[in-house]
Each structure stands twice: as structure tokens, then as C-alpha cells.
Amino acid sequence: MIKIVKRDQPSRAIFFLTPILAIFLTLVAGGIIFYILGFKPFEALKFFFIVPIADKYGFSELLLKATPLCLIAIGLSFCFKSNNWNIGAEGQLTFGAIVSGGVALLFYEQEGFYILPVVILAGAIGGMLYASIPAILKTYFNTNEILVSLMLVYVSKLILDYLVVGPWSNPEGFNFPETRQFSDSAKLPLLFEGLRIHAGIFLALAAVVISWFVFYKTYLGFQMKVSGFSLKTAKYAGYKGKKMIILVFLISGACAGLAGVGEITGPIGQLHREISPDYGFTAIIVAFLGRLHPVGIIFASLVVAITYLGAETAQIFMQIPKYTGQVFQGMILFFLLASDYLLFFKFKFIGSKK
């Protein structure tokens, strides 16, 4: 007989092992879905998860996709750790891209070492401004940050659409919904000849290091953790709750904004309608899969980035719809949440009495 028993204490080993279990279960379920769709499961999984990263180019693409995911997820971990549900990172990314893109366009056909830092800074500020809306509404008007941050995603995409179709569209662009190409000084340098991976990856790595330091070495990190466990305790301890809410939103907005900058000044080089394949939403999954831990998030962003590449490869070689990527992302989160059960409960085998 098997009995389910509550653990005295959540198991720390299982805390970091369950993400791996979740990935494994996702692969199994994915194989089953491929089988139902009429593909050979192992072959399909190979095309999905191994073929895309088998060469140098593929690996560079993996890092390219993992960079924004990691950056945004790091920012989100500040919010999630302190019980703030910012799910509008996609909007903050878009708005950051709009602001930095606008600045980059100001420097059209100009060169100078100072341009790129200004463009990057503008993106971070744009993201922060946009994230400050749900934060301020939450702190001073008691408004649900989930709904506000999400509604703002739609608004940001419409603003972007308006700008690239209207006032910012390329005058020589035959009415294509896109801006001019940014000047070279406004673009992130490529790291290797012939590969798309760019210097934006250093922004992500810097975010990882800084967040680790803040989480584990500062008083602020401790305050965030306490508020995450219990708002009542935080209040009792006298933490400035409102200030912290705004701060974590600003941090996560800045990260999302930087991810937007990385996209438009990196692989894209201009503004157009589709600057992000929902990185802002996918990063939520990355943050959870990485257990809101900076190092965990690095690994999680690589794993989830594969689902983007795999979806593209599988579409080209096997005509598997590219949305399979999203299905996998949803499943990873499902399985991760489900396996959390093992954190708090354990199975006990009891010999049957005779």
C-alpha cells in the first residue's frame, strides 16, 4: 500500500530536482502528442530538441533566443519572489524597444561611441516607465497588477504598430510597416563573424550576477524574500511595502526593456511589428523553471529557448506547426507545478498487514 504523507519540511534537493523531472515529463508527453499527430515520436523529438543546436550556427541561435528570456526572467524573479505578479513583461519589452528605437532613429546616419549606451539606457528607462504604471496603480489605487500589466501589453503593441505604420515608418520603405535601419553605432556588436549572437548576452549575464548579489547578499533581498513568504510578517517587521513593490517592478521593467533593446539593436536592427515572439510571456515559465534562482534561470532559459528553435526546425523539416513550441512551454509549466507536490508530500510504502 502507498500512503501520501506530508513532509515536515519542504525538501531542498527536490526543489532543484523537480525542474529536471518536469522537463523529462514534458518530453514524454510531447512524444505522445507527436505520435497522435502521426509522427514518429523519437524522430520528431530529435528534430525538436537536438537537430536545431547540433552545429555552431544552431548554438549561436540558442544563445540568441536564451538572452532575452534570461534577462526578462531575472527581472521577473524580483517581482515573483516578493509576491508581485507582473505578467506584462511583454509590454515592458515592447515599450522599452519603442523608446530605445526612437532614440536610435534620432541618431540616424550618425556615428559615435556614445550612441549605443544612450540607446540602451533609453530602453531600460522605457521598460521602467511602463512597469511603473501597474506598480503605482497597485500601491496607490489598490489595483490588480495582473490585469493592468496584461492590458498594457496590448496597448504597447498597438503603440508600436501605430509608430511603424505612421510617423516613424521608413520614408523610402514603400509603405512597409517598419522604420529605417539603425546606424551601425546604434547596434550591438556581433561576437563572431557569420553568427547572429551579439553583445546583448553580456547584459543578461550582468543581470544574473547583480541579481544573485541582491538576492543573497543585501538587506533588500532579504526583505523581498520575507514579503514573499508573508506580507503580514513584512509589515510587522516595518518594511516599506509600497517602496519595495515599485522597486521590484522598476527592476523587472528595466530588464524587459533591455531585452527589447537587445532584440532591435541586435538581430533586427530596426523597429517593426513583430519584435518579440512573446518572449515576455515565455520568460514567466523560465523564471519558474529556474526556481527564481539566478543560476537556475540561466539553465531554464537555455532549455526553453530550444522550444523556439525546435518549433522552427520541426516546422521546416516535418511540417509540424510552429505552435508546438508554445504547447511544450505550457506543458513544462504544468509539469513543474505538478511536481511541486513532491516538495511538500512524500509517498510512503507500507507493507500490507496480514
Next chain:
Amino acid sequence: MIIDINFIGLILASIMASAVPLILASCGELITERSGVLNLGVEGMMIIGAISGFALMTVTGSLIIAIVGAMLAGVLISTIFAFLTQTLITNHVATGLALTIFGIGISAMIGKNFVGIPGKEFPVLFEGLKDTIPLLGPILFGHSIVFYFAFSLPFITSYFLKKTKIGLIVRAVGDSPESASNQGINVRLVRYACILYGGAMSGLAGAYLSMIYTPQWIENMTGGRGWIALALVVFSTWNPIKILIGAMIFGGLTIIQFHMQAIGVRIPVQFLTALPYIVTIIVLVVISRDSRKIRLSTPSSLGKSFHKDN
């Protein structure tokens, strides 16, 4: 300029038609939330309903099978949410988000083969009576059965919650799961039922979109309506009758947008499209500002897991 009174009636009728999916999904989610469960997966369940309804209609040719199938699809996918949040005690917010991402992905995957297929005409009731009464004729008559169901649903929901025993149980579970449990009510069972019911209503809302409102399948065709439905529940302060008002406002914003474009108002189309989202935020701010009032009407255990140690 002579304004045709029937034209006003037609505009009002189109506003009501665009309010239908919001009413359905919101009323479903309202019951779910009244039992203490916050399901952020409305958008995902809705889009699953949309593709299931459209696909079943195309494959079987039967509208009844399609409508019922869409509701069952909503139930099916919400079962995942129910199992995770109720049996495995997962976080409601994260699970709901996963449901939405998963639902959008799955629907696009199934929908791949249904893009560009024309929909079918959905039968309307009382078509002949439309011209008998000025103004009211187009409002009252000539709509699908789903339309009539949607506009009666807030009243049914209100009656259910206030006057029936099961409604009382749902509210008890949402307001104080501990005491409900002590009274011998199976909290988990009630919450399962409320989640699945919410799934069915979201599924129906989706089917309305793909089968009646714009009879075709377009990827991501729910376009955030699921999220607006969630906002409407807050807007209504968990009172089903107020959902009706909220849904009409949002339906109105959608329709006015088209008419303003048609008469050539010089506002960029993107700003008009953004209007419902911006208004949602403003309305949420106005509603939530009074924290005491919102605390009084929010189901006390909303979004909190309940686990009974045995």
C-alpha cells in the same frame, strides 16, 4: 440629417452581440471565483472552445455537436487546471497562466487545418419579428440561441447564488473553506465543479466567436477577450448583474470603434483598438480605489489553496 431609429436599434444589437462572449466567460469565471478559485486561464479555455466548435462544425456538420463539443473541450482543459490546483495544490496564478499559454498553442496546432475555411450560417430565432417594432425589433429579435442564453445568464447566475442551496454552498466554500469543510461540505468537490463550469462557459464563449460572431477560424481570434472577461468580474464586484453592464460598455467600445472609422474620425485606428484595454485599466482603478469596498465583496479565500489534512 434624419437618423433612422432602426439604425440605432441595429447598432445597439451589434453592441449586444459583441458583449455575448464577455458575458458568458465572465459569468462562468464569476462562479469559479465565488468558490475561491482564481482561474487566469480564461483566454486559453476560450480559444480552445473557439477551435473545437469550429472544427467540430466543419467535420461533423452538426451545430449542436459543435456547441456541446466546444463546451466539453472547455471542461476538459479546465480539468487540468482543477486537478493541478485542487488535487496537487498548485499556485492558482501560475497554473492559470500555463493554461492560457498551453491553450493558445494547442488551438493553433489543431487550427492549422481549418484556416481559411468559411463558416456556416448559424440559425437565428424570431427573424420575422425584427421589423414589427421600431427600435426594439432589431434588439430583441433575430439572434442566435446563444445570444438569448448569454443575456439571461447573469440573472440565472444571480438567482443561483442568492436563492439556491447549492449557490449558498458555493459562496460558503469561497468565503470560508474551513468552516464549510467543518460543516461536512466537500470543498474540493465544489471547487472542481465550479472550475469545470467556468471551463464550459469559456468554451461556449469561444464557440460563439468562431461559429456565430465571426464565423471562421483565425489564430488567436479571442484577442484578449478572456482577459477582459477576467477584468469584468472584478468590475462587477462579483455581482453577476453588473457583468451585464460592464460587458455592454466593452461591447460598445468595440462597436463604436468601427463606426468612428467608418464615418472617418481622424483618430489612428490603433488608438481606437487600444481603447477597450485602456478603459479596462481606468475602470479597474476606479473600482479598486476603495479598498474597503473591494475587500467586502471579494470572496475571502480567492486564489488561496485549501488543503485538508487527513
